Amino acid sequence: MADRKKTVCIVGAGPSGLAAAKNILWDKRACQSAFGGFRVTIVEAQPRIGGLWPSSPDDTSGLVHPLMLANQSRHTVQLSGLAWEDDAPVFPWAWQIGAYLERYYQRYLRGLQETGDLVLQLGRRVLKAEPIDGGKSGWHVWTQEAGFDVVDAGKFDYIVVASGFFGSPSVPEGLVKQGGAGGVPTLHSSAYRDLDTLFGGHVPSSGKIVVAGGQFSGVEIAATIAGHLSNKEHAPGGKSSTLSVHHIVQQPFWVFPLHTSPAVAAASPPFLPFDLTSYNVLKRPQPLTDTQGHIPVETARTVHGIFSTLLGTDQSDVHPALALPMDSPARDLPPYIAVSDTYLEHVRSGTITVSRGKLEAVEGKIATVTASTGSSSVDDVAAVVLATGFTPAPSISFFPDTVKEALHFDASDIRQPLALAFHDTHHPAVAGLAFVGFYRSPYWGVMEMQARVATALFTEDAAFQSWASSTPQWPQLALALVEDRSIERTLALRANPDRASQFPMGDYLYLMNSFGEALGIPRRSGAVKKGAVSMDIVTPMHYFDGDGDNGDENTAGEPTVDAKDNAHAIAFTRQTAIAGLKDNRFVSRAIFRSLQGTWKLERTLTSRLPSHPSGRFVGTAEFRLREGTKDGLSGSETADAEYLYVEDGTFTALNGPSFRATRRYIWRYNERLGKLSVWFARTDDASKADYVFHALEFAPTERGWKATADHMCIDDFYNVHYQFSLKGVNLTTWTLEYAVRGPKKDYTISGAYQR
Missing domain, CATH: 3.50.50.60 (FAD/NAD(P)-binding domain)
Structure with missing residues (x-):
């Protein structure tokens, strides 16, 4: 019984x-x-x-x-x-x-x-x-x-x-009291929703939103607020503002995008969701040992070097407070990471300013920051967001x-x-x-x-x-x-x-393997191979034990609903990896992400007709981040991410005058289709999309990723060629050339973009 x-x-x-x-x-x-x-x-x-x-x-x-x-x-x-x-x-x-x-x-x-x-x-x-x-x-x-x-x-x-x-949120009581007494809105990062709620519906046109805390939540909330500021200014009907984010961090950290490459040394590196790249058991020596916990100096320097190679930067080109060059003493310490697609470019553009130290007090509209080199202050504080973690x-x-x-x-x-x-x-x-x-x-x-x-x-x-x-x-x-x-x-x-490492239990591959061996759950294969890239990806599905329906098969010997679901998920992960390695699935997303910010632009126009002068343009091109809009889209089309593209500079005609020139486009990314497209701006409102100019089709070359597109605009045919050069996962230079042929047009435009 x-x-x-x-x-x-x-x-x-x-x-x-x-x-x-x-x-x-x-x-x-x-x-x-x-x-x-x-x-x-x-x-x-x-x-x-x-x-x-x-x-x-x-x-x-x-x-x-x-x-x-x-x-x-x-x-x-x-x-x-x-x-x-x-x-x-x-x-x-x-x-x-x-x-x-x-x-x-x-x-x-x-x-x-x-x-x-x-x-x-x-x-x-x-x-x-x-x-x-x-x-x-x-x-x-x-x-x-x-x-x-x-x-x-x-x-x-x-x-x-x-x-x-x-x-619960960890909130230093003194900071909140002092900030509140000065009339400055102060809240924990977990309570932030949007600018209106931060400021009680009255968003100021100037000032600094201080974000204190430099780990995952600090980077995420600083980038989120910067994105809201960018959208507020650059969305249709947006208003100019000098509000900015001032991010206070205690140490430099590496910022990884959501998509990274398992083969950064390739001329045309493939891209995958960064956890699939990270959780590849084939990149680790066997048997697996725990890489987290206590980090010796030599191990710290090795990992810092790996991160720098993966990202293609030591971040000194972005901001001194984030720089981790080879000779930095910070490379002797355990590395810290954060994840964000937009943070670094917000910093580079100045929407986010970074300073080293610790937020000590907020009195009125002045924030006091202490560091090993002494104290400093941040003036014109409009609000304080505490990314001080949780207890x-x-x-x-x-x-x-x-x-x-x-x-x-x-x-x-x-x-x-x-x-x-x-x-x-x-x-x-x-x-x-x-x-x-x-x-x-x-x-x-x-x-x-x-x-x-x-x-x-x-x-x-x-x-x-x-x-x-x-x-x-x-x-x-x-x-x-x-x-x-x-x-x-x-x-x-x-x-x-x-x-101590940032995450004492951060070695996912080791932990899953250790648990699997102890529990008697064998790891199911996640093998994927394309060219020189071999992967064996680990997800929760690869350690399925069949307990959901008391086994992989029911009494009739058929797969259970849980086993079918699990097999489907494993197959989906494999298909995703193949799509990234073989079919360029995430290249458009990686390129789109890396375009954010300001570029130096030099363009040459060569015309074969006297009605269109040849000449040279020198200026800048800005990709201004904003929320996806619906203008020009139809049906179920979506813009999951979007830039307002603005170029501004001087055009000098060949043997002719010079004059200011500007133009605008809308660049869009659709995740479901993996499609990056460029749209004409409306003539009556240049902040809104009118109709599609072209969509980019990517292909690898020995010089980097190329993209091509053809477009018929009434009687004129546009033949478009892009060439993108990356270092690690980041775009460093790119070119755009297109030839235009029509009854009244016959010219070629060649532009070079550089950070």
Whole structure:
């Protein structure tokens, strides 16, 4: 006769909590055990599932803006057994991630609520969790709904902390008080939505928006605000403004675009979503070892060199505060990275000004910044946005001090505030407790692996009460736990923080491989080869264990719906890689991204008809970033990204006069089609698109990427040729030539563009 099912309380219904619930409830070894499996209660503070991830484009109540673009692609931001919809963007919006999690819940968990194996409590938070006999006899939990009395939720055999590393915004109280007292709007980066909400509907025409904080969130929010300023000025009907962003950072960092190249040395480098390029197991020496944690000087300098080569710059050409040249002492320190398509060019153009130091105070409209070289000030401050990160302490506030002490809790350690065993999954001194996703940058595949470890720990404990006195069902994991030294490494890093990596658990390939070996889940092939480029890409789908439907096949020997979805996702990743390596799929996106900003332009016009003078143009060409517009488009056409192109300079006719010349176009990128196109501007409003001039068709050459286009404009035929030269992933020079033939036209234009 089977014993009662064991009970589990999961704190949080974000991706970590949902992955934990799915794996605990669907694991076949747990379901087939003598105790009959688990019953799970999920307690979530939000009134919806998803945690940080909003549920719709209008859901602005959480810590993540619904229109924030993910900095990992859909290939990484997914859980095994559930594929994205085919038409989902490569880099989804935050609300689309929330919608994906809703589908995950509907597939794996909704039906279990009806059977009673799952209880979902939304709009309620865990206030207290007391271990019984150190957790060996379970946990006593109390919860509360906002505005109501505390409720005794009862006793659970096990508890999973899936409440997230981003417990609450970290806001220096003194800064907020001083900024507010001076009448300057001050908020945390997680609360920023747009310029109107920042300024209460009254956006000033001048001043500096100070952004403090130089890691991922600092770069993202600085670029976002700069994009809003650019759009406000350059969108149709836009107004001129001298508002700008002043970004205060404490150290230089590398800024990677969303698409990078697995072969930057090639004359015509292919492009892929940067996580596919990064998560190529073939580029790493075997067997895999952990490259994160403590970073020696020689390793730091090697990685800095790799980053410089990949990007094609040491960033000294962008701004001195971001420069990381070969002789920089900063190259002795562990490298830091951020991800943004637009940040560097906003800096180069001056929309974002960067300074080194730490924001100390805001008095009136003056911000004080301290650095090793002394203090400085930023005047004319219009607003302050604090990208000062998050504190994880609220995510474990329900534990008593005795539990926190056992977990080596240190609120001052912003990287790993707890010292946990086997890749931050548990602590041997606290029984019946597991952690899923409680670390910085929780890649979804890793959190899913942590959920599987939690399932194994609880299953083995429920069956035998002690791993040491049993024959475990996960023998590789039992051995891995014996050999694990994660706690000792974390404590050692606290003693030497200057040599700690940006993300102590940042080696995705190593972590996935380590978890896979310990759990007995073999990695499925992600092999792709094109020419000299060989890849074996790792995503969560490549470690599918078939537990969603108790295996890859049903009783009839047919693939389960989960296995089909998983295979489809693996195939989609492979197709994406092939499209990038073979079919130039992301070249247009990479070129479009790299055009942003100002270029020096020299153009020669050679006419064969006396009615059109030959001559030379010297000036600038600006690609001004703005939100996509609908002008000139029809039906379902979209402009996912857009520039207003403005050139201005002097044209000197051959043996003739000189005069000021200007022209405007609209450049557009459509992600679904992977198409970059150029549009004529309207004659009555040069900020709006009229009709398409041409679309670029890319092809590789020994000199770089070329693009061609033909266009018939009434009676005139335009034959267009582009040549793009890149260094690393960045465009350095390019040329544009086109010949025009018609009843009254016969001329050739040849232009050269240089940063």
